Amino acid sequence: MSHTSNDTITWSMMLRKLPSIAKAIPRVVRGMKVANVKDPTQTCGLGWSFEQATLRNPDGPALLQGEVTLSYSEVNQWANRIAHHLIGQGIGKGDVVAVFIENRPELLVTILAVAKVGAISALLNTSQTRDTLVHSVNLVAPAAIIVGEELVPAYLAVRDRVSIKAERTWFVADQDTSRQPGIAPEGFINLMTVSLDGASDNPASSQQVFFDDPCFYIYTSGTTGLPKAGVFKHGRWMRSSASFGMIALDMRADDVVYCTLPLYHATGLCVCWGSAVSGASGFAIRRKFSASQFWNDVRKYRATTIGYVGELCRYLVDQPPSADDNRHDVKKMIGNGLRPGAWNEFKTRFAVNHICELYAASDGNIGFTNILNFDNTIGFSLMRWELVAYDHDSGAPIRDAKGLMRKVAKGEQGLLLAKIDDKAPLDGYTDPQKTARVVLHDVFEQGDRYFNTGDLLRNIGFGHAQFVDRLGDTYRWKGENVSTTEVENILLQHPHISEAVAYGVEIHNTNGRAGMAAITPAESLATLDFSELLAFARQQMPAYAVPLFLRVKVKMETTGTFKYQKTRLKDEAFDPGKTGDDPIYAWLPGTQTYVQVTEQLLSDIHGGKYRY
Template structure:
């Protein structure tokens, strides 16, 4: 299939034996993920306990030169749970967790989960105002900070609602065995946990589907980061639907994950799949294209998690005779582009691509169970793809006020019906939750979640991701809120007005940030280096605009909304734009004028953004 094809009956019929062979796992996955019984104890803590009973000596986590068995990891998380209880943390309390990818992060998250505390999983690349907002948003009772991020936390500490007594330190070392000294005035979590009981806390059996497990931050469609409620029931859905129905690992498997665990893809989809199979989780602190396949071989990984950008970086590496020298039999993730899908599978010898579609806040998901190319697969829950008027930014309704489903092959807005089995738990922001619900869609009184995404119906209940709507764009595997970027840029010296949007750069995935900026000084007097330094302090690297368009004014609608469509269409094309354009080139510490030579080099792919 190409990116525009639909699935034919012969194509679908050829996959029926594969569907039949996976029915047992599919049924088990749906049963495990069924959270309609609100009185049944479930959750992350119980999933780990099941693994510790079934595979006590098996590898739970491998990280660099460390391997931790399921029994060791379960007991470690019990110690942390008891330690947090002794510090006064109770069910329903939020705990801000800011630790990079390493075993301590998952131990802390699980320790919280076992007592019903909610881990607020702060994006470790956030700094300044955005970091302060994310922490204060959830009103945490405690902050657990990794040694590697102490400085970032201390930079905003004076503006946080937490007191000095609520700071807990986690060394960047070997967990309980080598807990390094904490800074003065900080509690050393692992030293305290070392003195706690390793018995399972009784609270594990008091965790139910609707109890929150994590707060996962998302850009949403407007404003600063939102904290999405990800409850234990949703974790069970990921554990069941991906673990048993889709990925299907076993105790001999190892999944390599180099994506950040503050995202649901790594935390719920990948780790949930590992736990369901009593398999091993191999953690990399961060992604490295040059080391990736050697890591895979060194750790004997048979699976890995991905986002589209990761795959693009891998295929951009120089070909090697060892490209297919690996034991990988399945990969799971989202965003693998149709332009590289088949070549990626062939070059690296990947038999199964378990592409999926989901969002941290959404109530439905798609999984490529039948291993078709170029599709997010199918969804077992009620959804619809409806006609969408992009000019007026609203779903199309007929004369009766009802929405209209698209035909096979057409693209439209994806919506998920809100039911007992597919609830929408919303955000910590009640107004944002209200705006995400569509009512009277097909009949009076019904309710549907607005995903904000365009999908194409390609037939036989399969869909293909098309694009994102609203005030977000995706870059470096992250959702970027244009409103958040605008707010930060507007706060910089000599900036009067900002309009942020995403633009496509050839040979990259997603959209890079671009901002149309109006200055209150002469452009020759403006300090572009100082601007970039300020943006690097207050925004994650992926959210910083790559291009700046210096404009005298910004076109607006009659209701004073910025007209972004013409800006997006022109992009950074110097043949269409008469305004000066500046670019932040890879490795540079300032913006420089976009010359004809630089423009041609960008289009030719000579810069690696």
């Protein structure tokens, strides 16, 4: 990334922003008050904030999808009926309810109901299957699970490996269940039918939720391979919903947020929905992102705000230009991962005034937001943060002779550390050992504690930063974090593979890193059937994790140089000119096998002939 000097923020740029800063100050002060709940006896959180929004805008649209529009009071009453039923079934404060439903109103109504009870929603990633799904469920020991009809086959495949009672296994039909609850298959209880006659007033339990109570478990890819469950507390819901909804976006009742991001991730759920709830605004969702339908949907729902990740913006820019590109009501967009290369093109072509790029880790304690609408930046953070020098091979921060870390100069890239204190507590993971691994002690002085984000940033002035890359054993592709260890473990289950090293590589003009794996055949190259290997990978792992490239190595370098080897493998990527005797294979979009990469194919891939 060569965007250094030209993205530096100068005094004159700051001065030009003064009028808009002055206008925003009252809103920022109000937002800060809502965001920072300090009193442990003050009711707060998702259920409470939704009830407040309902009082402010009872008849305004709360959830929109397809032809379904539900008002704030309709959603609130629906969630209340479910909440009363859950309470009647013995679900109480602190109990975990696993939720396994794709993007649709029922998912959000269910999560809202669970929050009102004071229970915790474990937001299962809907693309997970088999071992990964079993691990994710068992990790949080849920008292119950709510499964959407569309995911019943995936759940049935693992049902006997998770210990959830049949009477606590609820079903939600794949239709507009606010009008027609549908029929549950054998072994499931239809949640919408059994809660139909429940009381529709706010349950007393939603008044008993406080800032330190967990609201969701959001799964992040663990570096050890299997997902970790990050704890997202109600106090953090208040912070993110007010920071983004009030302070950054100034959401109002006549705004509508359009979101096609998966709602089991924090960007979709907490940033986009949180912003909508904060403004008592509409929230329009789609089951799965569609580049060709995106702007039609935006016009249909009269959206004023869109949620994004960088990849989504790139897919939209790749669509053929249309006269309607700037015919819409969108003034602002919020999300993360928009690369400097695509930033300006997106802003001008689609005439969006404010790109509110943010940076936050669902398992961390820091957030940055581009409130002042500068270009090519994740904005600034009110938390204490530092960028430190790190070892390029291990990714570990470097300590000096005194054992302390060294801050990098302005404009240089460094590893982002966030200070852990009362103002920025670290909620961490459900597993305390995993939390301990990301906490650094005695960083700049004895006794201080910092969260190691594992991300590289650059300071571009006036407290603003730019995202550079991820470190370590995770890379991002299609807006998802891919764990290299998980990919390696699955490949090693294949009978013809004896060793596997997975890593992310860059393809020109794509966001994030594409998956690549170096594999050693158990016998010889001839024993590998590439179409069978691809089918195996696609069956065993989520689509975004399937390696797009394979490098066949007769012998892996010893583990002593393992880290160094990964760095070199990443550098050589899928260029047959650099990989010596190791043949390279690619899975081209729309095909069912891996084909060998030649110089010609390499230049076709780099030239953008294939759409990844």
